[in-house]
Amino acid sequence: MNTISPAQINTLENGSSRTCWERPVDQLTGFEITEEFERFNQKYDMFNRAVWDDEVRSDRSRRFFESYFTDLAQFRKVEGFQHRDYALRNAAWYIADFTSDLLEMSQDRKEGFLDSYTMFREGATRKTEAPAEYNSAELKRAGIFLGADAIGICDFDERWVYTHNYSRQKLTDKRMDLPEDMTSVVVIINEMHHQTIETVPSALSGAATGQGYSRDIIAVLSVTQFIRNLGYRAVASLNDTALSIPLAVQAGLGQYGRHGLLITPEFGPRVRIAKIFTDLPLVPDAPIDFGVTETCNMCRRCSDGCPVKAISFGAPDFDRHDGISHVKGVKKWTINAKKCFQYWANQGTDCSICIRVCPYNKDFRKRFNRGLRWMLSNRWRRLALWLDRKLKYGQRKPAGWWWRQPSA
Amino acid sequence: MNTISPAQINTLENGSSRTCWERPVDQLTGFEITEEFERFNQKYDMFNRAVWDDEVRSDRSRRFFESYFTDLAQFRKVEGFQHRDYALRNAAWYIADFTSDLLEMSQDRKEGFLDSYTMFREGATRKTEAPAEYNSAELKRAGIFLGADAIGICDFDERWVYTHNYSRQKLTDKRMDLPEDMTSVVVIINEMHHQTIETVPSALSGAATGQGYSRDIIAVLSVTQFIRNLGYRAVASLNDTALSIPLAVQAGLGQYGRHGLLITPEFGPRVRIAKIFTDLPLVPDAPIDFGVTETCNMCRRCSDGCPVKAISFGAPDFDRHDGISHVKGVKKWTINAKKCFQYWANQGTDCSICIRVCPYNKDFRKRFNRGLRWMLSNRWRRLALWLDRKLKYGQRKPAGWWWRQPSA
Numbered sequence: 001m002n003t004i005s006p007a008q009i010n011t012l013e014n015g016s017s018r019t020c021w022e023r024p025v026d027q028l029t030g031f032e033i034t035e036e037f038e039r040f041n042q043k044y045d046m047f048n049r050a051v052w053d054d055e056v057r058s059d060r061s062r063r064f065f066e067s068y069f070t071d072l073a074q075f076r077k078v079e080g081f082q083h084r085d086y087a088l089r090n091a092a093w094y095i096a097d098f099t100s101d102l103l104e105m106s107q108d109r110k111e112g113f114l115d116s117y118t119m120f121r122e123g124a125t126r127k128t129e130a131p132a133e134y135n136s137a138e139l140k141r142a143g144i145f146l147g148a149d150a151i152g153i154c155d156f157d158e159r160w161v162y163t164h165n166y167s168r169q170k171l172t173d174k175r176m177d178l179p180e181d182m183t184s185v186v187v188i189i190n191e192m193h194h195q196t197i198e199t200v201p202s203a204l205s206g207a208a209t210g211q212g213y214s215r216d217i218i219a220v221l222s223v224t225q226f227i228r229n230l231g232y233r234a235v236a237s238l239n240d241t242a243l244s245i246p247l248a249v250q251a252g253l254g255q256y257g258r259h260g261l262l263i264t265p266e267f268g269p270r271v272r273i274a275k276i277f278t279d280l281p282l283v284p285d286a287p288i289d290f291g292v293t294e295t296c297n298m299c300r301r302c303s304d305g306c307p308v309k310a311i312s313f314g315a316p317d318f319d320r321h322d323g324i325s326h327v328k329g330v331k332k333w334t335i336n337a338k339k340c341f342q343y344w345a346n347q348g349t350d351c352s353i354c355i356r357v358c359p360y361n362k363d364f365r366k367r368f369n370r371g372l373r374w375m376l377s378n379r380w381r382r383l384a385l386w387l388d389r390k391l392k393y394g395q396r397k398p399a400g401w402w403w404r405q406p407s408a
Numbered sequence: 409m410n411t412i413s414p415a416q417i418n419t420l421e422n423g424s425s426r427t428c429w430e431r432p433v434d435q436l437t438g439f440e441i442t443e444e445f446e447r448f449n450q451k452y453d454m455f456n457r458a459v460w461d462d463e464v465r466s467d468r469s470r471r472f473f474e475s476y477f478t479d480l481a482q483f484r485k486v487e488g489f490q491h492r493d494y495a496l497r498n499a500a501w502y503i504a505d506f507t508s509d510l511l512e513m514s515q516d517r518k519e520g521f522l523d524s525y526t527m528f529r530e531g532a533t534r535k536t537e538a539p540a541e542y543n544s545a546e547l548k549r550a551g552i553f554l555g556a557d558a559i560g561i562c563d564f565d566e567r568w569v570y571t572h573n574y575s576r577q578k579l580t581d582k583r584m585d586l587p588e589d590m591t592s593v594v595v596i597i598n599e600m601h602h603q604t605i606e607t608v609p610s611a612l613s614g615a616a617t618g619q620g621y622s623r624d625i626i627a628v629l630s631v632t633q634f635i636r637n638l639g640y641r642a643v644a645s646l647n648d649t650a651l652s653i654p655l656a657v658q659a660g661l662g663q664y665g666r667h668g669l670l671i672t673p674e675f676g677p678r679v680r681i682a683k684i685f686t687d688l689p690l691v692p693d694a695p696i697d698f699g700v701t702e703t704c705n706m707c708r709r710c711s712d713g714c715p716v717k718a719i720s721f722g723a724p725d726f727d728r729h730d731g732i733s734h735v736k737g738v739k740k741w742t743i744n745a746k747k748c749f750q751y752w753a754n755q756g757t758d759c760s761i762c763i764r765v766c767p768y769n770k771d772f773r774k775r776f777n778r779g780l781r782w783m784l785s786n787r788w789r790r791l792a793l794w795l796d797r798k799l800k801y802g803q804r805k806p807a808g809w810w811w812r813q814p815s816a
Contacts (some may be wrong), residue, residue, distance in 0.1 A: 018593070071533050083536050088527075088550050094630045098527060119506060121498075125479050128491050140815040142496050145601065146618065193553065211553065218626060222502045229495035319545030407548040407559070 003239065021329070023157065028287040029249050033159070036318070037329030040243060042114065042162045043173055044324045046341040051168050052168070054339060060345040067348055068093060079350065080202025080399030089203045089349065092210030095217050096238075109171050112213075112238035116178065117221060120236075123228025132281040135230075139186065139282065142226050148188040150266055152251030152285045155248040156182050156277065160243040164315035178241055179233065182277040184284065187251040188223065189264060189271040190216040192355075194363055195402055197270055200356045201307075204399040206349040212272035213238070220274035232280040243327065244273035252285035255292035255310055259302040259311050259354035263292045265373070269359030291377035295359065296333070299385050302354040310339040311354060358393035359385060429737070431565065437657050438697040441567070444726070445737030448651060450522065450570045451581055452732045452780035454749040458555065459576050464746060468753040475756055479734060487754070496552035497757065499610045500618030502644075503625050511529030516577050519663025520621075520646035523573055524586065525629060530646075531636025540689040543638075547594065550634050555627035558595040558674055560659030560693045564590050564685065568651040577606040586649055587641065590685040592692065595652070595659040596631065596670060597679040598624040600763070602771055603810055605678055608764045609715075614757040620680035621646070640688040648782065652681035663700035667719050667762035668711040668743040671700045673781070676768030699785035703767065704741070707793050709802065710762040718747040719762060765802035767793060 004405045021037040022134075042048060047079070049056040068090055074085045083405040087220070095346060102110045111114040130138070133226045136153060143151040164173040191214035201204050227234035235241070254264035254271075260268040265288070312319075312333045325337045344350050355361055359376060362369040375384035388394070429445040448457060457464040458473070476498055483491045496630070498505075507521045510527070510761050517523040538546070542560055545693040551559040572581040600620035607613050628644045635642035653670045656662060662672035662679075669677040673696070711719040720741045733745045763769055767784060783792035796802070 039736075056638070061469075071530060083532070083638065084546055084550075087532070087536075087634055088553065089631050089639055091550070091554060091634035093634045094529075095444055095626060121477060121502075121505070121769070122479060124495070126491075137815075138492055138811060141811060142492075142499070144815045145496065145604070145615065145622075146499060147619075181535060196553070207553065211555075214630070215555075215624065218503060218622065221506075222499050223621070225497055225502045226499035230491065326768070353794075403546060403549060405549070407545075407552045 006102075021159065023159070025155070025250050025287065028040050029246070030293065031246065031249075031264060032331035034329045034331070038327070039159060039161060039163045041164050041166075041173070042240070042329045043166045046167050046325055046337045047113075048168065049325065050345075052171050055077060056341065058345065061341070064345040066079060066147075069097065069120070080199055080204050082203075082399075084403065085207075085399055087113070088212060089206040092120050092207040092214060093380050094241070095214035096210060099217055100222075101274055104169070108167055108174075110168065110240075112217060112240060114168065114240050115174075116241050117224065117238075118223070119235040120225055120228055124231040128230030132283045135281055136283045136334065139223070139227070143186070143188060143219065143223050146222035146226065147190070148216060148223065149190045149215075150188075150264065151223075152246055152248065152253040153282045154185050154187065154250035154252075156185055157247065157250060158268045160246045161348070162240075162242060163170065165240065175216060176241070178235060178277060181279065182233070182235065183279050184277075184282040184400040185251065186223065186227075186276040186278060186282070187215060187248045188219050188252055188274045188276070189248065189253055189262075189267070190219060191267045191272075192270045192352075194270060194361075195316075195405075196360070197352055197356055198397045199402055200352045201347055201349070202399045203349045204402060205356075206354055207361045209272075209352065210349050216272040216274045218221070220276060224276050227276065227278050227280050230280060233279055235277040236274070236279070237277065238274045241277075242275065243353065244275055247275055250284075250287055252288050253297075255289065257292060257358070257360075258296040258299070258301075258333045259358065261355065263358070263360050264288050265366060268362060269355045270365075271359050283312045290373075291381065292360070295376050295381055295385070298381060299359060301357045301359060301388070305353050305357040305394075306340075307351075307353065308336075308339045308343045310336040357398065359388045359393065361394065429567065431567070433563070433565070433658050433695065435717050437654070438701065439654065439657075442726070442737045445567070446735070447567060447569065447571045449572050449581070450648070451572065451574045453743045456574050456576065457733065458749065458753075460579050464749065469749070472756060474752040475806075477505065478796060479517075488607055488612050488725055490611075490807075492811065493611040493615075493807055497614040497618060500622060502618075504618060506626055507629075512577070512593050515611055516575055516582075517545075518576065518648075520625060520648060522576065523582075525632065525644040525646075527629070528633055528636055531633075532639040535639030540544070540691045543689055544691045547631070547635070547688070551594070551596060551627065551631045551753055553621060554634065555598070556600045556631065557679075558596075558661055559594045559631075559691045560661040560808050562593050562655055562657065562658035562660075562692045564593055564597065565655065565658060568654045570648075570650060570698075571815075572573065573648065579732035587683060588642060589642070589687065590643065590686050592685075592690040593655050593659065594631065594635075594684040594686060594690070595656045595661055596624060596627050596682045596684070597656065597661055597670075597675070598627060599675045600678045600680060600760075602678060602769075603805075604765055605760055605769070606805045607807045607810055608760045608804065609755055609757070609809045611757045612766075612810060615677075617680075617758055617760065624680040626683045628684060632684050635684065635688050637771065638688060640686055640689070643685040645685065646681070646682045647775070649685075650683065655683055658695060660696050663697065663742060665700060665710075665739045665766065665768075666704035666707070667766065668741060669763065671766070671768050673698050676770060676772075677763045677766045678769050679803035680706045683686040692729050698781075699738035699789065700768070703784050703789055703793070706789060707767060709765045709767060709796070711764040713802075714748075714760050715759075715761065716747040716751045718744040718751070728741075765782065767796045767801065769802065
């Protein structure tokens with residue numbers, strides 16, 4: 001266990017020496033952290049910059065956001081961007097939008113995107129008193145029951161917590177309100193819909209994003225209420241409060257990929273991540289290695305597939321493109337988030353081409369695909385990548401193909 | 409198509425002759441409706457009677473309701489009723505509780521249970537103009553995508569709409585606010601969790617109820633937003649506004665069983681039902697017959713299994729036990745709802761023994777169980793029912809068995 005003592009947290013707050021940013025868990029995740037490391041301020045993520053930064057903000061970015069919540073009167077004739085596609089995309093976002101809008105005007109909280117969730121019942125006043133091993137097993141059992149597709153646990157790690165929240169109403173930083181004495185993080189992932197992702201780029205594929213978020217939110221809210229009902233504290237978070245990917249990697253749910261996304265064994269990069277900070281005694285999971293780093297070293301499907309070349313062709317490094325939209329002092333592949341987002345704004349919906357073409361984006365309920373995944377973990381990797389192209393995995397399918405299929 | 413013209417609806421409002429309550433669809437569903445028929449007033453359902461009727465209201469019924477939303481300080485030692493079981497049950501109810509509580513104090517709307525849902529974005533101002541056949545196919549495709557386990561369509565049928573809503577705050581009837589010009593009903597079902605239902609009676613199995621509701625609510629809200637995004641009106645409903653079972657039967661999702669529950673081919677009686685009233689042009693589905701009536705005529709598993717003998721051992725009839733908690737003038741098996749609810753109140757959680765023991769409550773992903781279902785539809789029915797008992801289907805499993813299993 002890599003528990004961080006309160007003393008270490010204080011060191012973190014004022015940290016200046018190189019060693020204080022390293023953690024034993026980095027030996028298992030492969031994260032390289034240097035003295036340049038700085039915790040990230042959410043103000044600098046691309047969605048917030050589209051609000052305050054003239055380098056990113058444009059008429060197109062404004063229309064991009066508006067298309068999610070205004071009258072859907074403008075539609076293109078082209079397949080995948082028609083009325084039904086936008087209607088489904090925005091319906092799939094229903095839960096995510098509803099929960100993030102609920103307290104925005106009255107309390108300046110955009111929960112799930114800029115602030116953690118607060119919409120819970122009081123829990124039990126009496127704590128359950130089971131050992132951490134029991135708690136962990138029962139929490140996972142409950143989590144899957146409550147809608148998580150996979151669930152992992154890591155120790156609390158303040159490195160990935162944002163320095164500040166951000167208010168899009170006031171265009172200012174807000175104080176980070178996460179309690180300092182949380183001991184564990186429960187990380188939840190939910191699969192995004194496979195077939196609609198195959199139609200990227202399209203508004204239809206944006207429905208997979210919304211649906212993935214909505215399912216993730218249901219699970220994380222319900223599991224949070226479960227922990228509270230056990231008598232402990234729990235703070236539920238989606239994209240707010242902390243970087244999700246390093247926590248998911250530390251919780252043993254997957255590895256970091258060239259496209260800057262988590263790659264999981266079950267669903268590849270086709271997932272959404274949520275997390276819960278808690279003081280329920282839990283045993284952390286061990287990070288996993290199923291060969292992703294070696295595969296990404298060899299593969300360029302996402303770099304080749306990205307229409308605006310926002311994904312690195314090179315080795316992991318400290319390059320940060322326009323500098324401010326990425327956590328500093330971590331050696332990794334980093335995407336050019338500005339180019340990426342501008343492509344979204346230009347086409348009027350989000351893009352997941354890097355997910356569609358990733359060799360790990362497969363239906364692993366199929367034995368053959370599990371075979372390919374096995375090959376990607378060993379010396380057959382190059383053959384697996386060659387097969388992946390030859391068998392035309394990751395090719396775009398037309399949105400009409402999806403709509404025409406019979407329903408189960 | 410059995411479309412009801414506005415003239416017929418007016419007849420319904422003032423209906424007095426026998427024939428005006430009958431509908432062509434009754435030939436397909438087998439419903440027998442007499443001149444005694446009266447639309448149901450939700451005031452008389454058992455949950456509302458527990459609020460206003462001293463015949464039902466008691467300290468135990470009050471504690472039963474409170475256990476869902478007060479501090480979980482009282483737990484029994486007995487397996488299935490411990491702290492973790494109640495913690496999971498109430499977490500599984502999270503979405504249902506949250507959505508029904510949201511407007512209760514401010515607007516006297518208990519949405520999903522006493523009032524239809526109103527928490528939607530504006531839809532499109534321009535309607536899509538596809539033919540009803542296209543709308544139906546695309547709606548089903550979208551519905552499954554948005555989380556419905558099954559989805560069916562029937563024509564609007566005012567017979568099953570409550571005469572009034574009910575306010576538990578004011579203890580009075582409220583005006584039914586469903587628009588009169590809805591033309592179709594989209595019925596959505598979601599499966600309740602199989603394994604936890606096997607532990608009935610237990611607080612743990614109550615988690616399956618909550619989880620079924622929560623998943624159903626997500627689906628019905630999202631599909632409603634989808635229809636609105638297509639430019640049409642849509643009213644989302646769970647237990648409020650209308651009787652769900654006859655609409656589900658008319659929408660081809662299943663048949664009516666001896667225990668008073670919908671029995672579906674996919675999940676047997678282990679489902680929750682929601683519905684959407686809409687003016688989107690749609691083609692109704694045909695009711696189905698897979699032998700349920702003949703099976704229930706022969707089988708008494710639920711009547712035998714019910715600890716308070718609230719389920720009829722006889723033939724379908726017009727008997728209504730204590731008279732007021734059931735729709736009048738429909739020939740059917742009718743449970744004694746008062747006995748049923750009092751058992752819930754006494755044990756401190758809901759009961760689903762009649763679901764657990766039903767021969768249709770099986771995991772039909774298994775080929776063998778599909779074989780038994782096939783036998784229940786033909787002359788092998790008696791053998792199938794014999795096998796069902798011999799193979800000990802429907803036996804109670806201990807809650808600890810469920811908690812101890814490894815998570816996926």
